[in-house]
Amino acid sequence: MDLTEHCIHSDVLAQGDLLTVKRDKVQLANGNTSQREYVTHPGAVVIVPILTNGNIVLERQFRYPLHQVFIELPAGKIDPNEDVLTTGQRELLEETGYSASDWVKLGIQHPCIGYSNEVIHIFLARNLSAGNSKRDADELLEVFELSLDDCLNMAVSGKITDSKTIVALFLVEKYLHQHAQSL
Amino acid sequence: MDLTEHCIHSDVLAQGDLLTVKRDKVQLANGNTSQREYVTHPGAVVIVPILTNGNIVLERQFRYPLHQVFIELPAGKIDPNEDVLTTGQRELLEETGYSASDWVKLGIQHPCIGYSNEVIHIFLARNLSAGNSKRDADELLEVFELSLDDCLNMAVSGKITDSKTIVALFLVEKYLHQHAQSL
Numbered sequence: 001m002d003l004t005e006h007c008i009h010s011d012v013l014a015q016g017d018l019l020t021v022k023r024d025k026v027q028l029a030n031g032n033t034s035q036r037e038y039v040t041h042p043g044a045v046v047i048v049p050i051l052t053n054g055n056i057v058l059e060r061q062f063r064y065p066l067h068q069v070f071i072e073l074p075a076g077k078i079d080p081n082e083d084v085l086t087t088g089q090r091e092l093l094e095e096t097g098y099s100a101s102d103w104v105k106l107g108i109q110h111p112c113i114g115y116s117n118e119v120i121h122i123f124l125a126r127n128l129s130a131g132n133s134k135r136d137a138d139e140l141l142e143v144f145e146l147s148l149d150d151c152l153n154m155a156v157s158g159k160i161t162d163s164k165t166i167v168a169l170f171l172v173e174k175y176l177h178q179h180a181q182s183l
Numbered sequence: 184m185d186l187t188e189h190c191i192h193s194d195v196l197a198q199g200d201l202l203t204v205k206r207d208k209v210q211l212a213n214g215n216t217s218q219r220e221y222v223t224h225p226g227a228v229v230i231v232p233i234l235t236n237g238n239i240v241l242e243r244q245f246r247y248p249l250h251q252v253f254i255e256l257p258a259g260k261i262d263p264n265e266d267v268l269t270t271g272q273r274e275l276l277e278e279t280g281y282s283a284s285d286w287v288k289l290g291i292q293h294p295c296i297g298y299s300n301e302v303i304h305i306f307l308a309r310n311l312s313a314g315n316s317k318r319d320a321d322e323l324l325e326v327f328e329l330s331l332d333d334c335l336n337m338a339v340s341g342k343i344t345d346s347k348t349i350v351a352l353f354l355v356e357k358y359l360h361q362h363a364q365s366l
Binding site: 001003004005013014016017018019021023024026028029030032034035036037038039040041060061062063064065066069070072107108109110111112113114115116117118119120137138140141142152155156158161162163164166167170171174175 | 184186187188196197199200201202204206207209211212213215217218219220221222223224243244245246247248249252253255290291292293294295296297298299300301302303320321323324325335338339341344345346347349350353354357
């Protein structure tokens with residue numbers, strides 16, 4: 001079955017400083033027309049930084065849309081024309097002060113397929129060196145570390161609910177399990 | 184460290200038929216002011232339906248913002264004043280035709296904490312009975328089934344990239360593992 005929807009007409013519903021919202025008139029696969037509203041996003045990178053002691057570097061950050069502090073992995077938006085590995089290295093350094101010499105791409109995730117075109121690239125970062133963070137003036141966060149088991153348990157118990165973080169932890173658990181078996 | 188941001192002023196940047204986008208002027212924890220743009224969302228429910236043979240009921244659905252067919256779990260938005268269990272039962276029936284007599288709440292996830300207040304409630308649904316789906320006129324999708332192992336492998340290999348689906352599969356794997364151990 002062909003499920004493809006085709007754009008008939010595209011409008012910018014709102015142009016914010018961060019968000020662009022579009023409203024497209026579309027032709028559905030069954031011939032009907034409908035409209036789709038969605039946010040356009042430059043894409044992002046989430047990093048799972050693993051320290052030599054096996055701990056994961058995490059952040060506590062206040063997220064205004066939900067008025068709540070979240071425990072999440074370092075992450076950030078891709079700058080124009082920026083390679084995703086460069087984004088990962090830049091965001092890890094800016095937010096946590098860490099640099100890493102060993103980077104493994106674990107895949108991608110789509111956080112919000114109903115109303116955003118955002119894609120998040122997922123990296124494992126190892127061989128970390130501590131340095132100074134370079135946060136933006138309005139980027140206030142706390143950096144801390146936890147074992148992978150503790151992270152996974154917090155995802156199960158509901159203390160970590162950020163989807164991008166849980167997906168990245170899931171992929172790291174599978175990757176490390178597979179890697180340990182192949183040694 | 185107090186990371187709380189306080190609203191100084193809130194504007195509706197765009198009022199679409201589906202999306203409402205807000206732009207708030209906020210006071211940061213360090214005293215600076217900044218602005219936050221975000222989508223308001225009624226919340227959603229994602230369901231992991233497990234058949235008697237152990238297979239998971241999945242969907243293929245075209246998602247316009249990414250112009251791509253996704254493999255995902257049944258899910259849908261909460262109607263006004265609707266209990267989230269009712270949403271889960273309604274969406275499972277509407278999209279797949281299945282009813283379930285055994286529902287377990289596995290938790291919640293926040294798919295897009297940077298620019299949406301959406302929360303997704305996660306349910307496991309068992310003891311399924313097949314019936315007729317009641318899809319909306321513009322809701323075209325294919326229903327199929329796969330083993331949990333196949334689902335997890337597809338998440339690892341990148342064939343499933345929808346974050347809400349991967350998080351729900353992660354929680355189901357942990358739940359079933361824990362449950363099997365306690366028998």
